[in-house]
Amino acid sequence: MNEEEYLRTYDPKGFESPLLSVDAVLFTYHEGQLKVLLVERSNHPDKAKWGLPGGFVDLGADTCLEDTVIRKLKEKTGVIPPYIEQLSTIGNNQRDKRGWSVTVCYTALIARQECETHIDSVSDTQWVSLEQLPSLDLAFDHASIVQAGRERLKQKALYSIIPAYSLPERFTLSDLQHVHEVLLGKPIQKKSFRRRIEQADLLVDTGEKRSETGRPATLYKLKSLAGQHTFIRNLEL
Amino acid sequence: MNEEEYLRTYDPKGFESPLLSVDAVLFTYHEGQLKVLLVERSNHPDKAKWGLPGGFVDLGADTCLEDTVIRKLKEKTGVIPPYIEQLSTIGNNQRDKRGWSVTVCYTALIARQECETHIDSVSDTQWVSLEQLPSLDLAFDHASIVQAGRERLKQKALYSIIPAYSLPERFTLSDLQHVHEVLLGKPIQKKSFRRRIEQADLLVDTGEKRSETGRPATLYKLKSLAGQHTFIRNLEL
DNA sequence: TAGAATAAGTGTCAAATCGACACTAAAGGG
DNA sequence: CCCTTTAGTGTCGATTTGACACTTATTCTA
Numbered sequence: 155m156n157e158e159e160y161l162r163t164y165d166p167k168g169f170e171s172p173l174l175s176v177d178a179v180l181f182t183y184h185e186g187q188l189k190v191l192l193v194e195r196s197n198h199p200d201k202a203k204w205g206l207p208g209g210f211v212d213l214g215a216d217t218c219l220e221d222t223v224i225r226k227l228k229e230k231t232g233v234i235p236p237y238i239e240q241l242s243t244i245g246n247n248q249r250d251k252r253g254w255s256v257t258v259c260y261t262a263l264i265a266r267q268e269c270e271t272h273i274d275s276v277s278d279t280q281w282v283s284l285e286q287l288p289s290l291d292l293a294f295d296h297a298s299i300v301q302a303g304r305e306r307l308k309q310k311a312l313y314s315i316i317p318a319y320s321l322p323e324r325f326t327l328s329d330l331q332h333v334h335e336v337l338l339g340k341p342i343q344k345k346s347f348r349r350r351i352e353q354a355d356l357l358v359d360t361g362e363k364r365s366e367t368g369r370p371a372t373l374y375k376l377k378s379l380a381g382q383h384t385f386i387r388n389l390e391l
Numbered sequence: 392m393n394e395e396e397y398l399r400t401y402d403p404k405g406f407e408s409p410l411l412s413v414d415a416v417l418f419t420y421h422e423g424q425l426k427v428l429l430v431e432r433s434n435h436p437d438k439a440k441w442g443l444p445g446g447f448v449d450l451g452a453d454t455c456l457e458d459t460v461i462r463k464l465k466e467k468t469g470v471i472p473p474y475i476e477q478l479s480t481i482g483n484n485q486r487d488k489r490g491w492s493v494t495v496c497y498t499a500l501i502a503r504q505e506c507e508t509h510i511d512s513v514s515d516t517q518w519v520s521l522e523q524l525p526s527l528d529l530a531f532d533h534a535s536i537v538q539a540g541r542e543r544l545k546q547k548a549l550y551s552i553i554p555a556y557s558l559p560e561r562f563t564l565s566d567l568q569h570v571h572e573v574l575l576g577k578p579i580q581k582k583s584f585r586r587r588i589e590q591a592d593l594l595v596d597t598g599e600k601r602s603e604t605g606r607p608a609t610l611y612k613l614k615s616l617a618g619q620h621t622f623i624r625n626l627e628l
Numbered sequence: 629t630a631g632a633a634t635a636a637g638t639g640t641c642a643a644a645t646c647g648a649c650a651c652t653a654a655a656g657g658g
Numbered sequence: 659c660c661c662t663t664t665a666g667t668g669t670c671g672a673t674t675t676g677a678c679a680c681t682t683a684t685t686c687t688a
Contacts, residue, residue: 155435170450171408174493211482213407213491218483243480243495245448246455254450256411256495258480328665343647348666368664369654565636580676585637605635606683 172245172254176222177208177296179259179303180235182266182281183320183333189266189281190300193230195293196278199251204282205293206300208257223260230279232272235264237319241303249295257294261303263319304337311337315356318376324360326371327351409482409491413459414445414533416496416540417472419503419518420557420570426503426518427537430467432530433515436488441519442530443537445494460497467516469509472501474556478540486532494531498540500556541574548574552593555613561597563608564588 180191192204207230209222216222224234238260245256266281273279282290284304287297310316311334318330331347351357358377363370417428429441444467446459453459461471475497482493503518510516519527521541524534547553548571555567568584588594593614600607 171411172448172450174408174411211409211491211493213409213484217485219480219493240479242477243456245495247450248454254448256448256456256493258482258493326665343649344665345648345667346646349646365655366664367656368662369666371665563636580678581636582638582677583675586675602684603635604685605633606637606685608636 172256175210175257177206177257177259178223178262179300180262181320182264184266187283188336189283192282194278200293203293205296231269233268235262237263259299265322267322308337324373324375409493412447412494414443414494414496415460415499416537417499418557419501421503424520426520429519431515437530440530442533468506470505472499474500496536502559504559545574561610561612
């Protein structure tokens with residue numbers, strides 16, 4: 155049998171495959187806290203519990219896994235987050251009562267303002283701060299996935315400014331430092347933080363200032379953020 | 392309908408799922424080069440091409456994805472590699488002629504000696520050096536997966552001594568330095584390399600020496616390697 | 629058997645980086 | 659006008675890093 159013949163007679167339902175879904179841990183920074191987007195499940199299993207935005211691949215509509223995450227995130231937030239990165243894939247026969255189940259997990263970042271109106275308009279979606287998360291009984295193994303996403307983001311805070319994607323397009327260096335401090339769970343020396351930012355050369359001075367109390371702060375934006383969004387497979391480090 | 396009832400009537404073949412497989416990029420260090428284990432495909436599609444060891448999840452035998460990789464690697468090498476780490480997951484409707492396909496990829500490391508006899512005994516398995524790899528036309532998107540695995544290992548070489556798992560249990564610091572140099576593609580300063588190793592405090596002096604020409608070198612082994620193997624989900628950094 | 633050759637392993641020092649902290653700058657408020 | 663608040667900079671000692679010469683232990687060879 156040659157390949158052509160094989161493909162013609164190939165039956166995709168010939169053997170059983172695990173359930174395959176995609177989940178996203180979408181973070182934002184708001185009111186001094188990191189928050190995760192949660193969705194109330196409308197279907198069994200774990201119906202009515204809160205869980206991560208995600209779902210099954212649509213073999214017709216999606217051309218790749220990234221299409222699926224984007225589609226799901228857009229459904230829930232109304233927009234495509236500027237930063238999406240593959241986190242890890244979890245698959246076993248215990249995490250889902252229906253049997254063998256695999257989920258490809260992503261972490262994503264967005265400014266809360268970007269999706270504020272859309273999220274406020276629906277009742278089955280909410281931002282939950284990482285502090286109040288332990289008190290919630292999330293669906294499946296989503297609690298540990300959030301934990302893993304948080305760990306990953308913490309590492310990023312050590313050597314990159316990727317957490318900036320959780321802030322509005324224009325932000326001050328103090329804003330960014332606060333995000334990093336929340337992630338790392340400890341204060342950062344102002345001078346060394348600013349030295350690092352300067353060396354990295356990834357921010358642009360917008361020329362604008364923002365003034366609340368005290369000296370007005372310079373507003374920066376990400377150089378890379380020239381409109382399009384950043385997509386990163388976890389093929390690094 | 393309550394959850395119990397839902398689960399009783401749930402039909403796993405109710406909707407179409409992508410093909411789900413697992414692939415491993417198994418590296419070893421031999422004769423001054425990094426080599427990858429390749430397997431000749433015995434089935435369509437891409438029959439007779441060389442590809443990565445891997446295959447489908449066995450819903451009966453495997454309790455998790457890691458079981459699957461371990462099973463597949465043991466089939467091909469006769470042993471379980473001491474280091475296995477999730478690399479990334481690739482899924483789209485182009486990589487496999489049969490349609491939508493997802494592969495969960497792992498990188499693994501092993502000493503060539505550990506599986507020498509088993510591999511020599513079969514003809515459909517071979518070590519290929521990374522230099523001669525571009526001339527081979529690998530199955531599916533396996534060439535780019537190897538590339539990604541290599542990149543990941545390169546990063547590890549910068550701040551860890553994980554590449555040590557590609558060496559025999561006992562090795563000299565010069566051995567390890569050579570592996571790192573091959574990975575990074577440039578020479579490393581002997582002193583700084585040894586400083587780093589010493590600080591990390593992850594090696595044990597076995598007390599033995601190995602002498603070829605020149606001064607005999609101390610043989611070290613990994614502290615963690617107390618028999619069992621290391622398994623790492625890519626939830627770090 | 630005394631070098632010569634070879635590879636392992638150490639000492640040292642200047643340069644670069646990092647942490648700490650005090651200082652200056654620019655705004656608003658009483 | 660000075661006090662408070664937050665932004666942003668200067669500086670200096672401590673730590674880390676890179677470069678390279680040097681010492682040590684062994685084999686080979688004349």
